[in-house]
Amino acid sequence: MNPNPTPHAPDAPPPDFSGLWIPLVTPFAGGRVDHAALARLTAHLAPAGIRGFVVCGSTGEAAALSKEEQLACLATVAAHASGLPLLMGVSGSHLADTRDWVCRLNAPGLPALAGLLMAAPHYVRPSQDGVRQWFTELAAASRAPIVVYDIPYRTGSVIARDTLLALAAQPGIRAVKDCGGDPGKTLALIADGRLQVLAGEDAQLFATVAQGGAGAIAASAHLHTRRFVAVLQALDASDLPRARAAWRPLVPLIEGLFAEPNPGPLKALLALEGWCANELRAPMQPASQALVERLIALQRDGDLPLTAPAAS
Numbered sequence: 001m002n003p004n005p006t007p008h009a010p011d012a013p014p015p016d017f018s019g020l021w022i023p024l025v026t027p028f029a030g031g032r033v034d035h036a037a038l039a040r041l042t043a044h045l046a047p048a049g050i051r052g053f054v055v056c057g058s059t060g061e062a063a064a065l066s067k068e069e070q071l072a073c074l075a076t077v078a079a080h081a082s083g084l085p086l087l088m089g090v091s092g093s094h095l096a097d098t099r100d101w102v103c104r105l106n107a108p109g110l111p112a113l114a115g116l117l118m119a120a121p122h123y124v125r126p127s128q129d130g131v132r133q134w135f136t137e138l139a140a141a142s143r144a145p146i147v148v149y150d151i152p153y154r155t156g157s158v159i160a161r162d163t164l165l166a167l168a169a170q171p172g173i174r175a176v177k178d179c180g181g182d183p184g185k186t187l188a189l190i191a192d193g194r195l196q197v198l199a200g201e202d203a204q205l206f207a208t209v210a211q212g213g214a215g216a217i218a219a220s221a222h223l224h225t226r227r228f229v230a231v232l233q234a235l236d237a238s239d240l241p242r243a244r245a246a247w248r249p250l251v252p253l254i255e256g257l258f259a260e261p262n263p264g265p266l267k268a269l270l271a272l273e274g275w276c277a278n279e280l281r282a283p284m285q286p287a288s289q290a291l292v293e294r295l296i297a298l299q300r301d302g303d304l305p306l307t308a309p310a311a312s
């Protein structure tokens, strides 16, 4: 495993996105980004065996952050990530504006990015030709390689299997975060082998990696981080009994964390552990009390006590 994917360049070795990536929450306090909490959480998670961090993904409530806030989050995470690689979330629906943002993220003076986690254009629902143009033009504008974020239930844009396979021919497009909800597409991409397939639905982590996927981007892994890493390591070692034993206790937790819109339930548990306030930006809402109580009971009565991530 290459420990530190390098920015894309024609003569550079292909970057390696395998392993576990944590899409960080963005802590808020009194309506502002709480950089002290973000720094503490980043520093705490970095030594847990993860591959790296995603800054400003959907879990990071990027849609509710200004561009300046996003750059400030990137700076804070870069300063506390112990040199781990960083992916920056990028989304939009205005091609020229998004290209400008991609260029800005690649500018000298900003933390070097291992890649951009790039969603299909949201709301506008272009044809597959339009989807291809979106990724092709943005990849061409980026020095950092692209991880295609396939998440039709958030964007409204389906990225068809053939479109992903066509995009795989482009040197700047190297991986996919798979939330596509199509097991056949997942398997076809793994079999094709040109794009590294990262599970983007936490509940799919085991199946995707067992079938040959390269890793996962999983919000749940803020909690019990070392156990998530152990699942991937056991799968990598083809040790199915060990992988299953590590995985099964995580499943009810993952179900609970996604029973209401992410990152509401996750932030509630992180707040109970003292990592951040239980605060989201509207229109996102904190998790319901009923779900929080269910999650607390799950942790209290199950195999996974609610503890600080690095100690789990």
Ligand SMILES: O=C(O)C1=N[C@H](C(=O)O)C[C@H](O)C1
Pocket: 023, 054, 057, 058, 059, 060, 151, 154, 200, 201, 202, 217, 218, 219, 220, 262, 263
């Ligand atoms: O921010 C992310 O990246 C993730 N987002 C997904 C979502 O909420 O749609 C969940 C996944 O765990 C990672």
